[in-house]
Amino acid sequence: MKKLILASFVGFTALNASAQADPMKELACKGYVDAVEKGLKNTQNAKQSVKSATWVKLGDAYLDLGRNCTSDSMATQKAYDTYVKALEVEKAAGGKKTKEIEDILKSKALGDGFLQQGAAYYNSKNMVMASKFFGQSSRINDKDSTAALYAGIVDQSLGNNTAAIQSFKTYFANGGKDPAVFYSLAQIYKIEKKFAEAVEILKKGSEIHPNDKDLKNEIINTYISSNNIEGAIIDLEKMVAADGGKNSMNMSNLALLYDSKAQELNNEIQKIRDQVSKGSTADLEKKLASEKDKLSVYEGEIATLTAKMKKEPKTAAATKKRIAEVTSQKVAIEEGIAKISSEIESKKASMSGNSDIAKLPALEAKFKENKDKALSYYKRTLEMDPNNYDANFNLAVLYFNEAVETKKAVDAMDMKTYQTQGGKEIDLKVCQQFAASKPYFDKCKSLKADDDLVLENLKNLERILEQCNK
Numbered sequence: 001m002k003k004l005i006l007a008s009f010v011g012f013t014a015l016n017a018s019a020q021a022d023p024m025k026e027l028a029c030k031g032y033v034d035a036v037e038k039g040l041k042n043t044q045n046a047k048q049s050v051k052s053a054t055w056v057k058l059g060d061a062y063l064d065l066g067r068n069c070t071s072d073s074m075a076t077q078k079a080y081d082t083y084v085k086a087l088e089v090e091k092a093a094g095g096k097k098t099k100e101i102e103d104i105l106k107s108k109a110l111g112d113g114f115l116q117q118g119a120a121y122y123n124s125k126n127m128v129m130a131s132k133f134f135g136q137s138s139r140i141n142d143k144d145s146t147a148a149l150y151a152g153i154v155d156q157s158l159g160n161n162t163a164a165i166q167s168f169k170t171y172f173a174n175g176g177k178d179p180a181v182f183y184s185l186a187q188i189y190k191i192e193k194k195f196a197e198a199v200e201i202l203k204k205g206s207e208i209h210p211n212d213k214d215l216k217n218e219i220i221n222t223y224i225s226s227n228n229i230e231g232a233i234i235d236l237e238k239m240v241a242a243d244g245g246k247n248s249m250n251m252s253n254l255a256l257l258y259d260s261k262a263q264e265l266n267n268e269i270q271k272i273r274d275q276v277s278k279g280s281t282a283d284l285e286k287k288l289a290s291e292k293d294k295l296s297v298y299e300g301e302i303a304t305l306t307a308k309m310k311k312e313p314k315t316a317a318a319t320k321k322r323i324a325e326v327t328s329q330k331v332a333i334e335e336g337i338a339k340i341s342s343e344i345e346s347k348k349a350s351m352s353g354n355s356d357i358a359k360l361p362a363l364e365a366k367f368k369e370n371k372d373k374a375l376s377y378y379k380r381t382l383e384m385d386p387n388n389y390d391a392n393f394n395l396a397v398l399y400f401n402e403a404v405e406t407k408k409a410v411d412a413m414d415m416k417t418y419q420t421q422g423g424k425e426i427d428l429k430v431c432q433q434f435a436a437s438k439p440y441f442d443k444c445k446s447l448k449a450d451d452d453l454v455l456e457n458l459k460n461l462e463r464i465l466e467q468c469n470k
Helices: 010-021 023-043 052-068 075-092 098-105 108-123 127-140 145-158 161-173 179-191 195-208 213-225 229-242 248-279 282-311 313-352 355-384 389-411 415-420 423-447 452-468
Strands: none
Touching: 023 052, 052 075, 052 098, 052 108, 075 098, 075 108, 075 127, 108 127, 108 145, 127 145, 127 161, 145 161, 145 179, 161 179, 179 195, 179 213, 195 213, 213 229, 213 248, 229 248, 248 355, 248 389, 282 313, 355 389, 389 423, 389 452, 415 423, 423 452
């Protein structure tokens, strides 16, 4: 669904075009011009100018000219200004006809005059003046949806979002129901980053037009634009339930949403795991143990040298020198042990205050739930539509990424861990996951043989599977 664009106002322009071609119209227009000139002369008369009726007649003449002829593009505005002057004169004279003049200022005829001349400005590409005249028409004919619609469309084209929003709201308040207007108002809200309002207006449109797929799909798009995947899933689940799971596009989109949510959760999980890895003291503990073993060796050597110095007085000087050297090295080791111990305590302290670690089990459970749902909906999509390119590609990527994540666990193992904690079995699982992605990449290639992304992924996958088979 595209942004609203007004077609040329054929109905309005036909009237003016015929005025130029029809001698009778030309004669009538001359009469309106004469009436304006006569009215202007009367307002310049000292006695006549203090009567509101004089100004009302001039206003009527301007309005007739504006609604029937093209010679004065500001005639309706002049009519309005003249009626305002008439009201001012009447109030100064006592105000008996005040309501009558106020009614003229709110009349349909005056509102239609602004609408008609606004259309002329629109057709001549003068959007600023078209906006002004349509807006004035809407304010005068405040129960009319047409003027509000036109004002909203022109203001939207000018980027006057605040004015466009108000005009479209008036259009709906006055009974307007065009689905394209609901869509257009939602687009303005999205530009303004008012995503909740955009969803609300689209839902109102969907309630009025339950069979309009564009409005329903735009609700989902708006959720995604605002990164509200949860909201998109809820509404798309309703759409899938409503169509009985027979719409492959809805099914594929729902799978993609669950897939996106799973990836989002996985990113969060990886961040926490990285924090845990950085906060791990395992390597430091090993280093500490090694340094303590080394310290024991040096302490043993000092004890041996001390005993030797007592037993062999002749070499006492040399032994004493060696004891000093070993003692110096022992002190350096002790300082190193103290530093390592301090680092261990610091890391433990930082991790004890990390509340994110406690979130891991719940996040991992949510990740699995969303990934499993994505997998299920992709497969259901392909049961209905085996040639659905997006479902095939996304399913291939899901299996491929799953293999990559599993491979990370193997790569992090040292040889001892690999041998004692089933590294070989995990490697086998990795290969099975990579192999699972291949049929779907092959299908994508058969559907789009020139897709560089698919060809590149397949080439990479085939290299991996060759290694698996060795």
